[in-house]
Amino acid sequence: MAKFLHVADVHLGFDRYNSKVRTRDFFHTLWDVFERYAVGTAVDFVVIAGDLFEHRMIQPAILNQAQLCLQQLQTVGIPVIAIEGNHDNCPYGTKTSWLRYLSDWGLLKLLEPSPGETMYVPWDEATKRGGYIDLECGVRILGSSWYGAAAPKAIQQIAAAITALPPGPDSQILLFHHGLEGQIARYSGALRYGELLPLKAAGIHYLGLGHIHKYYTVDNWVFNPGALEANNVEEGAFERGALTVEISHGQVNAQLETDYRQRPIARLSLKLRGQEALEEVEGLALSVIDRAIAQKQIILEQQPIVELRIEGQVGFDRLELDTRQLQSLLQDRCNALIFLLKYEVDAVAYGTPLPADADRHHIEREIFTDLLSANNVYKKLAQPLAAGLIDLKERQLTGENEETLYGLVEEMLLPAHGLSAEDPATPAEDHSR
Incomplete structure (x- = not known):
């Protein structure tokens, strides 16, 4: 039996909200996940199913974060197998990526199918190149590229290439960075489940996905852990995390792990009915924050990310409310790292x-x-x-x-x-x- 950790959509270097502390959150999260669920449980290997980085071009500090996390695994002899996602594949006009750099330095093994007729060649430790790798723990892992809209056609080619490979371990894993339709709203270009079935027919026992930041699994062979950290406040409501997996003779037992360091997110709302005076709105907003603190939705010591959405109708010119001043006041009240004030009201119309x-x-x-x-x-x-x-x-x-x-x-x-x-x-x- 082999035991491994499956993560995806790590997004090191995340810089939305222009907060250095928030950027560091993603590093601390990855470190904690590796420490708890890879080193702490002595897995045989770790797989990263794309989007280790937020950007294709990264700052030196972000590269250093990735190196530190991977060295944590290297020190205890846990290999890392990775593929590129749409965020961290080769920048336009170049032939390499930062994942390739990490692979060349031996911190991970970047699996890449060949563009020629022989799609999958075995991993060569000397050249640090290959499309698949057979591990001593009884698992064959195959990589893929970021295919975008060409994913359905690529799946047909991958399935044919897998069936042409020489016999190997009796458990096969394919890492594939793409989303399945029906998992989240407003996502175009997702794959239909039927388009994945050629991979199952080709002998894939564990299809390890990335790309969609929400956890889901289908028929105990399609697995997507979701992002480790929420990339926006909407994702704060998603079930997501890292998967600890046991696989033996093609039989899979996977468990979603969520008990690790994450920045808490609170989403609050205030509904105005058009009867409130301008001076009352500030007090009403503060009461929403105070109630959330009392109910432990907001824990001051954790410096959460807080969103307050003010909706409805107002009996004054909506522009009379100083939203910047109100946002600053509310942020101080709840000790938020980031406070998002969404002011979406209409004036009462007669x-x-x-x-x-x-x-x-x-x-x-x-x-x-x-x-x-x-x-x-x-x-x-x-x-x-x-x-x-x-x-x-x-x-x-x-x-x-x-x-x-x-x-x-x-x-x-x-x-x-x-x-x-x-x-x-x-x-x-x-x-x-």
Whole structure:
């Protein structure tokens, strides 16, 4: 019986959100997974089914992270077998990749099918080249390339090439970086399950996939562990991790492992009904955060990634809310490493039906009334304020002086702000500026 660890979509060098700490998360996660589930359980080998790196061109620090993690396995004699994914294959116009570099230095074995008639040649330790490798633990591992839209045709060619190989170990694994349809929404170009069946007919007992960041398995021979770390807040809800696998005479027993170092993610929401004043929104958002802290959705010491989605309708101009200031306040409140504020609201809309024979004055009055009714501060006085605005417009057109017009505005706004004409705290006392 052979025991191995299957990981995919590691994405070292992940740099979304412009956070160096978040970039380091992906290194710490891989290190912890190797330490717990490879070194800690003494597996016979580790397979990486594509996308070890986030980018085809990487910074020296990211290469160093990969070397440190792989050296951890090399020190205890655990071989690593890998294939390239769409993120880390050869950059355009070049003939090599950073995975090839790591392979040439003996930190992993990069399996690559040959482009000629003989698709699979055995691994040669001297040249560090080959399309498949037979391990002493009784397993044959075959590699593949990133095929994109050509994957269905490539599967036919791979299946034919496998059947032409000389006899070997009685358990066969194929590493293949591509997704299966029906596993996540909005993913085009996924393979249909029937397109994989030639591989099963060719004798593949374990099809180790990558590319989709969510765990899934089909018929106990197709296995996709998902990404080790969430690449965005949506993936925080995915079941994903690393697979520890036992295989013997083609029989597979796989277990998803998720108990390792990961950055926690909390997704929260606030629904506005259009009745809240602008000043209330901040308090409501803070109450959502405080409730999440009380319910242990957010643990301050863990510096989580937090998303708050504010949705619904507002009774004020949506642009009046200072979202940057609110985001900073909320981030401090929950001690988040990254705080994402999604402000997706619509202003309350009013549309009074107008008769076909409505004159200009009627139309103006209804438009003013609708606009005022959509604002929490003014909606209770929409009718008299609309009349006042029409009067104000007419006076301005007839040449009324500005001092008189300002006085009319003050009189109109006093009831809206709960003041009387005798109240000294008039909201606009000096218009000389």
